[in-house]
Amino acid sequence: MLTSFCPVICTSRLGESRDFYTRLFGFKATYETEWYVGLSRPGLPPHELALLDHSHPAAPEAHRSPVRAVRITLEVDDGEEEWERIVTCGAPNAQPALRATDPDGKHLVVTDPNGVRIDVVTPKRPTGDRTDCWSRGEGAPCPEESILRWRSR
Structure with a gap:
C-alpha cells in the first residue's frame, strides 16, 4: 500500500x-x-x-x-476563488484559463520559477452512471473514459 x-x-x-x-x-x-x-x-x-x-x-x-517539461495538477473546490487568491498573491505568469465549457471542469494555469506548469482544476461532478467513479474515490472522469478520450485525440 x-x-x-x-x-x-x-x-x-x-x-x-x-x-x-x-x-x-x-x-x-x-x-x-x-x-x-x-x-x-x-x-x-x-x-x-x-x-x-x-x-x-x-x-x-x-x-x-x-x-524540464513537468506539469502538476492541483484539484481545488472553487477555481474562481482560487484564481482570485493566486492573483492577489502576485503569481508570476498566471494565465486566466478558466473555461466553464471544459468537459473536465474549470482550469487556471500558473508557472513556477522553474517553468513547471501548475494546472489548478475544479473538476465537474459527474452525473448519471459516472457518479459511480466518484463513490469509488476515482475522481472524474472514470478511468476507462479517460483512456478512451486520450486515444481519440
Missing part, C-alpha cells in the same frame, strides 16, 4: 521555488538545507513536495540538470 508520494523538483532556483510554493499554495518548509527543501501541506491526506539543487551530488550525475 502506498503510504506517501513526494515529487522532487530539481532546480537552480531553490529559494525562489520555496517561496513560490509556500506563498501561492500553502506549503510549509518542513526540512531545509542549502541544497534541499522539504515542503508539506497539511490535511488528509497530507501533500508533499521536495526541491533539490540540481547540481548537488544527491542527484545522480546523469540527472544533474534543472527540471
Whole structure:
C-alpha cells in the first residue's frame, strides 16, 4: 500500500521555488538545507513536495540538470476563488484559463520559477452512471473514459 508520494523538483532556483510554493499554495518548509527543501501541506491526506539543487551530488550525475517539461495538477473546490487568491498573491505568469465549457471542469494555469506548469482544476461532478467513479474515490472522469478520450485525440 502506498503510504506517501513526494515529487522532487530539481532546480537552480531553490529559494525562489520555496517561496513560490509556500506563498501561492500553502506549503510549509518542513526540512531545509542549502541544497534541499522539504515542503508539506497539511490535511488528509497530507501533500508533499521536495526541491533539490540540481547540481548537488544527491542527484545522480546523469540527472544533474534543472527540471524540464513537468506539469502538476492541483484539484481545488472553487477555481474562481482560487484564481482570485493566486492573483492577489502576485503569481508570476498566471494565465486566466478558466473555461466553464471544459468537459473536465474549470482550469487556471500558473508557472513556477522553474517553468513547471501548475494546472489548478475544479473538476465537474459527474452525473448519471459516472457518479459511480466518484463513490469509488476515482475522481472524474472514470478511468476507462479517460483512456478512451486520450486515444481519440
